[in-house]
Amino acid sequence: MNYKRKTLVVALSLIGSMTTAAAYADDSDASLQRVDVIGSHIKRLKDEKATELTTVKVDDLAKQGLTTVEQVVNALSSNQSNIGANSSVGQSTGGAAFANLRGLGQQYTLVLLDGRRIAYHPFDGTAADLNSIPLSSIERVEVLPDGAAAIYGSDAVGGVINFVTKKSVQGLTLGGDFLTPQRSGGNEKNLEGSYGYGSLAKDGFNVYATVNYHKTDPVMANQRAFASAILPTTKPSVNSYPGNYSIDGGNTLIGPSSYPNCYGATAKGGYCVMYPSSMVGIQPETEQISGLAKGTLRIGDNHELSVTYNITRTKTNSLSAPTPTFGDVQLPSGTQGINSGSNPILPALRTIPLGDRNTEAVSTTQKLQVNLEGLVAGWDYRTGVGYSESYATEELVSGFTGINELTNAYLNNQISLTTGMATDPSVWSKIGLTGHLDDGKYTSVGADFSLSKEIYQLPAGMLAVAFGGETRHDTLTHNFNYPITNDALGPGMTLSKNTQGNRTVDALFGEADIPIIKNLDGKVAVRYDHYNDVGDTVNPQVSLRYEMTPQVLFRSSASTGFRAPSLYDMYTPNQEQLTGNNYANPLTCPSMSSSCTQIQRYMMTGGNTHLKPEKSSSLSFGMVIQPTKSITASADFWWVTIKDQIGTLPEATLFTPQYANLLSYDSNGNLVGQATTMNMGNSSSAGVDLDFRWTLPKTNYGNFGIELAGTYLAKSDYQIVANGQYYSNLGQYPTTLNEPTFRWQHTLTFNWSLGPWSSVLSESYKSGYTDQHLNPDGTQHFVKPYSTWNLSGSYEWNKHLTLTAGVRNLFDQLPPYSNQTYLFQANYDARFADQVGRAYFLKANYKM
Numbered sequence: 001m002n003y004k005r006k007t008l009v010v011a012l013s014l015i016g017s018m019t020t021a022a023a024y025a026d027d028s029d030a031s032l033q034r035v036d037v038i039g040s041h042i043k044r045l046k047d048e049k050a051t052e053l054t055t056v057k058v059d060d061l062a063k064q065g066l067t068t069v070e071q072v073v074n075a076l077s078s079n080q081s082n083i084g085a086n087s088s089v090g091q092s093t094g095g096a097a098f099a100n101l102r103g104l105g106q107q108y109t110l111v112l113l114d115g116r117r118i119a120y121h122p123f124d125g126t127a128a129d130l131n132s133i134p135l136s137s138i139e140r141v142e143v144l145p146d147g148a149a150a151i152y153g154s155d156a157v158g159g160v161i162n163f164v165t166k167k168s169v170q171g172l173t174l175g176g177d178f179l180t181p182q183r184s185g186g187n188e189k190n191l192e193g194s195y196g197y198g199s200l201a202k203d204g205f206n207v208y209a210t211v212n213y214h215k216t217d218p219v220m221a222n223q224r225a226f227a228s229a230i231l232p233t234t235k236p237s238v239n240s241y242p243g244n245y246s247i248d249g250g251n252t253l254i255g256p257s258s259y260p261n262c263y264g265a266t267a268k269g270g271y272c273v274m275y276p277s278s279m280v281g282i283q284p285e286t287e288q289i290s291g292l293a294k295g296t297l298r299i300g301d302n303h304e305l306s307v308t309y310n311i312t313r314t315k316t317n318s319l320s321a322p323t324p325t326f327g328d329v330q331l332p333s334g335t336q337g338i339n340s341g342s343n344p345i346l347p348a349l350r351t352i353p354l355g356d357r358n359t360e361a362v363s364t365t366q367k368l369q370v371n372l373e374g375l376v377a378g379w380d381y382r383t384g385v386g387y388s389e390s391y392a393t394e395e396l397v398s399g400f401t402g403i404n405e406l407t408n409a410y411l412n413n414q415i416s417l418t419t420g421m422a423t424d425p426s427v428w429s430k431i432g433l434t435g436h437l438d439d440g441k442y443t444s445v446g447a448d449f450s451l452s453k454e455i456y457q458l459p460a461g462m463l464a465v466a467f468g469g470e471t472r473h474d475t476l477t478h479n480f481n482y483p484i485t486n487d488a489l490g491p492g493m494t495l496s497k498n499t500q501g502n503r504t505v506d507a508l509f510g511e512a513d514i515p516i517i518k519n520l521d522g523k524v525a526v527r528y529d530h531y532n533d534v535g536d537t538v539n540p541q542v543s544l545r546y547e548m549t550p551q552v553l554f555r556s557s558a559s560t561g562f563r564a565p566s567l568y569d570m571y572t573p574n575q576e577q578l579t580g581n582n583y584a585n586p587l588t589c590p591s592m593s594s595s596c597t598q599i600q601r602y603m604m605t606g607g608n609t610h611l612k613p614e615k616s617s618s619l620s621f622g623m624v625i626q627p628t629k630s631i632t633a634s635a636d637f638w639w640v641t642i643k644d645q646i647g648t649l650p651e652a653t654l655f656t657p658q659y660a661n662l663l664s665y666d667s668n669g670n671l672v673g674q675a676t677t678m679n680m681g682n683s684s685s686a687g688v689d690l691d692f693r694w695t696l697p698k699t700n701y702g703n704f705g706i707e708l709a710g711t712y713l714a715k716s717d718y719q720i721v722a723n724g725q726y727y728s729n730l731g732q733y734p735t736t737l738n739e740p741t742f743r744w745q746h747t748l749t750f751n752w753s754l755g756p757w758s759s760v761l762s763e764s765y766k767s768g769y770t771d772q773h774l775n776p777d778g779t780q781h782f783v784k785p786y787s788t789w790n791l792s793g794s795y796e797w798n799k800h801l802t803l804t805a806g807v808r809n810l811f812d813q814l815p816p817y818s819n820q821t822y823l824f825q826a827n828y829d830a831r832f833a834d835q836v837g838r839a840y841f842l843k844a845n846y847k848m
Helices: 058-062 069-074 403-411 427-431 567-571 657-662
Strands: 054-057 109-113 138-144 159-165 171-181 188-197 205-216 244-246 266-268 271-273 281-283 285-299 303-320 346-348 357-376 379-398 435-458 461-480 499-517 520-531 535-549 552-563 575-583 599-606 614-628 631-643 663-665 671-676 683-695 703-719 726-728 744-754 757-766 769-774 780-783 786-797 801-808 839-847
Touching: 054 058, 058 069, 058 138, 069 138, 281 303, 403 427, 435 499, 461 567, 499 567, 657 663, 657 671
Parallel strands: 109 159, 599 671
Antiparallel strands: 054 138, 138 159, 171 188, 171 839, 188 205, 205 285, 244 346, 266 271, 285 303, 303 357, 357 379, 379 435, 435 461, 461 499, 499 520, 520 535, 535 552, 552 614, 575 599, 614 631, 631 683, 663 671, 683 703, 703 726, 703 744, 744 757, 757 786, 769 780, 786 801, 801 839
16 A cells, blocks of 8 residues: 555644644554544645644653553643542542543543543543553554544533554563662652564564563651641641540530640540541552553555454552541430530540551453454545443541441440540551441443545645544442441441442534645534433534745634533542531521531432533634744644533532532531532633754754743633632632632753763642632632653663663752642642652663
């Protein structure tokens, strides 16, 4: 299939383009010259440079000491992830990590593996877990920050990230790296190996397999002074050891009889308090094993058959402070001689003798994909069938007890109400609670096909078209171990109920690249999706690309999009969960003054099968200039509007007098807010993506290059309820939402190479923002901008052995202070900063 044809100037305008990257095929492939490019179903010649998108080689990021897919995605300037491994501390996330392009939310970023979907994480159900992707098998990452529903369907509102596996591997390669922080805790080690046999060009086949092992040690709060410090803004807990108790429904707390000694706890207003944030593991322990096997067979000159299987198992152990009991354990009046009248006695004990709560989450994701692609009668075709599964479990390892166990210990006088101390120290080991908590599974079975071809000669060039379709069946199950979930203190899963759901999706799509006049090209695409549970949707996309001169290019794009309610949105398990912050009771203290007792409350969450899809519209305009062959710069302005967003009322909004109708008491007398999933208000975001690349003239001292990629957000507004007030989280931490967005983010990279030597110096920068709470003096606190640098040097010996040594967080920039109280970690925001500090790494790779 060696043929010639006129170069096709393709019309493809992508918002947020960071670099103009050429699509390319495997070097060993001498015949199949045309390749798939993210954002289009039309195959193109590899020398056409048909699309503008961000393409990142994994090997380049590995030289900066990045060893996980989560770290790789967080290195993208257009990404603003807010859920990662650190979020598992005190929360049932299963250790998952998600991408979040432009800060719109992880549910609006579609993650693909070799251009196809992977199963969502069952504990979130709205996005794919980045930990499920085997980094050692990935060649490059393609990022399309654009509304791409006309190409990929649901969820591609904020953009698409495609992880591309290696097409073929030959020979044996062994490698590994080790990272050790300057401070204790947080060591990382990584081992990987691959073996491949056969050449597609010479033998007509290739088979290879890769395996990877990665381990990250935990970091405890007491190993970092900034995390364990007790400051005036550090959130105290009335659950202490020895314990307090209340006899009037929680409005007044009575300290232990030993007050004011408090046995190491802090005396405050006649009772004891503790600071649980100083007892947690601020970074969990993670262990990941992944493998991928791939076989590719050339059939004749024009066809390729490939089979790929990958599996990743991630184990996350997170440590939270010892269990709090206030509000869960309720004792009858007269217990241990204490008269509470008609009110129950509420112990406020923290189970220090049991130690920290250790929760183990294990997520296993696997996928089997069979593909066939090639050329028939002049048409490029691509078809495949695949099965993807994500299975997650949670186990209580240690540090937990149950409502029944602790209640009986009080009633049997094994634990004193007035001191919180056990009369027999062995009682703690007897009332400890361990075992299986819950598990979930998300499966996706799908098949797809597409055809593309240049079909007609227009005056300005060849008209190319593509069309195809796909079908997919998804299922979600989430099961709870009721004897434990209904009894265990701490997980916040009281009254949880099993859930399951499924859906079938069918789609048809078409696409055309149209040369309009010389140097002006257009693209139109449309996709029809049918959901058996939420109906139909049609979404078009129109874009233009104008090459004014060889040095100046303009591009624009307009599209509509949608996001169908996920199975998790519809079938979220009904369960009571603890809030992240402390709140007053609006039913008994509607003034919400500072004198109101503020404690963690409960929310009853659950899905909604009557949700309707979200609708979106996207618009962009950009330009690329190349004044010289060594300098390229681009700027892309974009706007995204989303209607009928799916979500739940933020806890800070729910526990206010305005929503008193959604507050009630459960059977234990706990205040519970109803926070079921619903269609809410709209959101509107806008910004500009900037990119600058300069390759300096060659010198006797080596080759130098500079790259800058940044995203500036000009607008990030949202409504909580339909037709309600608009709020903004741009550069601020609003009370109605538990996360800020950054006005400016960038990555700056300096490259140098000379023969076998090379070096990389890179910076990651986030602008500051207004903090969640006021300072104690009533003034506004501002979280400072945050910048970290990585430095590495590499040497390649005889194209076989590569050694890399470097420093991550070169200048030891510790997290800026934040008074946020949403996370279990305190004094900083663990979602956006590096709590490890300066760390040294060594990486080796040997190819036999």
